[in-house]
Amino acid sequence: xISDKHLKIKLLLLPLxxxxxxxxxxxxxxxxxxxxDTRVFSSDALYENxxxxxxxxxxxxxxxxxxxxxDQRVVFSPFFRYEVNDDERTxxxxxxxxxxxxxxDLEIKAGAVKVFWGVTESQHLVDVxxxxxxxxxxxxxxxxxxxxxNLSWVKNWGTVELFVLPYFRERTFAGEDGRLRSRFxxxxxxxxxxxxxxxxxxxxxxxxxxxxGDWDIGIAHFTGTSREPLLIPALDNGGVVLLPYxxxxxxxxxxxxxxxxxxxxxLEAIYNQNDREDYIAFVGGFEYTIVGVNDSxxxxxxxxEYHYDDRDENATTAFENDIFIGARWxxxxxxxxxxxxxxxxxxDSQASFASIEANRRLGQxxxxxxxxxxxxxxxxxxxxYDLRGDDYIELQIARxx
Amino acid sequence: MIKQVNIKTGAIxxxxxxMVSTLxxxxxxxxxxxGLAIALEAERRDQGFSDSRADLKMxxxxxxxxxxxxxxxxxxxxxxxDGDKSIFVFDDPRDVKGTALLTFAHKxxxxxxxxxxxxxxxxxxxASKNKSGPFMGSEFAYEDMSSQEVDKYEYRYLREEVVDGRxxxxxxxxxxxxxxxxxxxxxxxxxxxxxxxxxxxxDRKHTHLKTLTFLDYKRYLDKYWRAQKMDMENHQTGKSTTxxxxxxxxxxxxxxxxxxxxxxxxxx
Numbered sequence: 001x002i003s004d005k006h007l008k009i010k011l012l013l014l015p016l017x018x019x020x021x022x023x024x025x026x027x028x029x030x031x032x033x034x035x036x037d038t039r040v041f042s043s044d045a046l047y048e049n050x051x052x053x054x055x056x057x058x059x060x061x062x063x064x065x066x067x068x069x070x071d072q073r074v075v076f077s078p079f080f081r082y083e084v085n086d087d088e089r090t091x092x093x094x095x096x097x098x099x100x101x102x103x104x105d106l107e108i109k110a111g112a113v114k115v116f117w118g119v120t121e122s123q124h125l126v127d128v129x130x131x132x133x134x135x136x137x138x139x140x141x142x143x144x145x146x147x148x149x150n151l152s153w154v155k156n157w158g159t160v161e162l163f164v165l166p167y168f169r170e171r172t173f174a175g176e177d178g179r180l181r182s183r184f185x186x187x188x189x190x191x192x193x194x195x196x197x198x199x200x201x202x203x204x205x206x207x208x209x210x211x212x213g214d215w216d217i218g219i220a221h222f223t224g225t226s227r228e229p230l231l232i233p234a235l236d237n238g239g240v241v242l243l244p245y246x247x248x249x250x251x252x253x254x255x256x257x258x259x260x261x262x263x264x265x266x267l268e269a270i271y272n273q274n275d276r277e278d279y280i281a282f283v284g285g286f287e288y289t290i291v292g293v294n295d296s297x298x299x300x301x302x303x304x305e306y307h308y309d310d311r312d313e314n315a316t317t318a319f320e321n322d323i324f325i326g327a328r329w330x331x332x333x334x335x336x337x338x339x340x341x342x343x344x345x346x347x348d349s350q351a352s353f354a355s356i357e358a359n360r361r362l363g364q365x366x367x368x369x370x371x372x373x374x375x376x377x378x379x380x381x382x383x384x385y386d387l388r389g390d391d392y393i394e395l396q397i398a399r400x401x
Numbered sequence: 402m403i404k405q406v407n408i409k410t411g412a413i414x415x416x417x418x419x420m421v422s423t424l425x426x427x428x429x430x431x432x433x434x435x436g437l438a439i440a441l442e443a444e445r446r447d448q449g450f451s452d453s454r455a456d457l458k459m460x461x462x463x464x465x466x467x468x469x470x471x472x473x474x475x476x477x478x479x480x481x482x483d484g485d486k487s488i489f490v491f492d493d494p495r496d497v498k499g500t501a502l503l504t505f506a507h508k509x510x511x512x513x514x515x516x517x518x519x520x521x522x523x524x525x526x527x528a529s530k531n532k533s534g535p536f537m538g539s540e541f542a543y544e545d546m547s548s549q550e551v552d553k554y555e556y557r558y559l560r561e562e563v564v565d566g567r568x569x570x571x572x573x574x575x576x577x578x579x580x581x582x583x584x585x586x587x588x589x590x591x592x593x594x595x596x597x598x599x600x601x602x603x604d605r606k607h608t609h610l611k612t613l614t615f616l617d618y619k620r621y622l623d624k625y626w627r628a629q630k631m632d633m634e635n636h637q638t639g640k641s642t643t644x645x646x647x648x649x650x651x652x653x654x655x656x657x658x659x660x661x662x663x664x665x666x667x668x669x
Contacts, residue, residue, distance in 0.1 A: 033496070070667075073667070100667075107663070115522060116524075118523075119526075154661060154663050159661075159663055209662075211513075211526070216526045259513075259529075261511070291580075292533055292534065297535050299534060332534055332535045332538055334461055334469045335538070336538060361496060364469065364493070367496050400494070400495035400498070401495060
């Protein structure tokens with residue numbers, strides 16, 4: 001006869017004890033990276049206090065330990081960046097800290113986790129679980145750790161996942177001294193929420209994913225606080241600031257990939273319901289790869305993706321009727337040299353956003369990366385107009401351990 | 402009643418036909434049939450291993466002899482009616498640590514492949530037609546690393562040879578898939594245990610591209626032979642890659658659940 005109280009204490013102590021024991025036994029493993037980077041901007045700063053060159057250093061270690069012969073695992077991955085010029089870009093995050101248990105077909109994760117959904121390359125429409133760490137990079141590929149309880153059932157008819165997301169993470173934005181910001185600074189200290197529970201609103205998501213022959217498919221629904229804020233102008237000490245406003249949304253999504261030989265056909269689509277304006281958006285296209293170009297060992301891939309958002313000019317993204325064209329060159333050499341060049345062009349205004357990313361390993365544990373981003377033909381109506389002076393080249397050197 | 406009799410008669414007739422065909426076959430086996438028979442026998446002798454895992458070190462050397470190291474772990478699940486399922490997880494170099502490759506090999510048609518990218522937590526279905534491309538910058542192509550299924554080739558028996566005091570069959574095999582990087586391969590197979598000892602690879606221009614040598618064979622579970630070392634030499638570039646396998650561990654009780662998109666992120 002175990003009393004309720006006893007059970008509760010046991011349940012509380014169990015994860016704590018296992019966490020402590022795993023650090024004590026220390027059979028786990030550390031890995032991670034330290035990186036140094038500098039961004040050089042081609043034009044003079046448009047706004048006061050900004051500098052023409054950035055320097056920063058970042059560290060992202062990861063620790064994991066397996067328990068019960070791998071049926072359980074604890075992962076710990078903190079992140080910290082120090083940026084010389086922008087206080088907002090100097091930031092820390094718990095990218096991941098979770099416990100995972102596998103019980104037959106069922107898998108449970110609890111803690112801060114990173115999750116990725118989707119198939120396309122130039123935009124990640126359906127990837128809605130984690131908040132974007134936008135101050136890291138305007139490509140929105142960096143994500144903040146999301147607190148959650150996640151249940152997954154792996155069956156032969158697909159994987160069903162349930163997410164309970166009890167706490168909301170705000171999007172990061174460049175501060176007053178930082179480049180790559182809008183004319184008015186986003187005031188991340190005073191966010192607005194549609195929900196009275198604010199950041200404590202519990203969000204839910206469910207997803208089914210599977211593959212059938214050449215097809216990979218995912219269908220998901222998310223209900224809760226939008227990861228993408230509306231930016232509301234407001235007065236602050238006589239100046240104008242932008243306040244992030246986080247709506248409540250219901251978003252249903254589909255992601256689909258057909259793998260047909262050298263052709264990958266991709267589609268992501270969402271239907272977003274909210275209090276202001278319901279909308280649909282999609283991104284779809286292909287990636288075609290020529291293997292062994294000119295009898296070499298390198299591969300050349302061509303990417304074309306079309307972006308559509310039916311809010312048109314009211315869209316909160318820059319991708320309302322745009323075409324992405326890109327090329328990926330993979331050398332398949334010992335240094336894993338890769339180059340990705342591409343441009344997103346607005347089909348209506350011809351405004352474009354071009355980028356080049358290249359990287360190569362040096363020796364066994366160093367990696368050097370180069371990134372260039374160029375905006376052109378930005379009209380005043382364009383969402384990215386305020387970034388017109390922020391073309392940059394970034395050089396990064398990372399040491400992996 | 403009638404059915405039963407029919408089945409019996411049928412069995413007798415079939416048995417008789419089989420006997421006749423075996424007798425005839427022994428004398429009039431074509432080089433193609435003989436080559437296929439050797440490949441089938443080699444496959445038969447490796448059947449029933451269920452699953453295995455092993456650590457793997459890859460040493461990549463360039464013309465000047467400079468070396469780069471890759472380490473990874475591999476898991477294989479035997480699939481009786483189709484090609485095997487496998488996972489490779491990379492440990493070194495550190496920038497690709499945790500990257501994992503899942504392959505469902507198929508007896509016919511393209512293999513299915515997924516790649517897990519740990520930095521983005523992303524699982525990507527990839528075009529398996531990249532089979533002729535280098536595996537991790539090494540001299541091994543993806544197709545050299547994937548499950549060698551009998552149906553992926555057509556065969557021709559060439560001759561018998563004695564190499565280092567060991568009697569060998571020498572057979573030629575031709576990839577069925579036109580996307581293969583090879584037009585043909587010549588394989589030396591030991592007569593005693595049907596183990597491969599050497600493969601010569603001929604590229605699309607029919608020139609001798611690479612030679613693979615199998616070394617340090619070890620027998621597991623009294624039955625399954627595994628080369629602990631494989632040496633691939635590229636004659637056109639002067640580069641080479643050596644695979645050094647750790648101890649193979651068989652019968653780990655793996656199921657399909659250990660070889661799906663979800664398990665990619667957890668394998669390590």
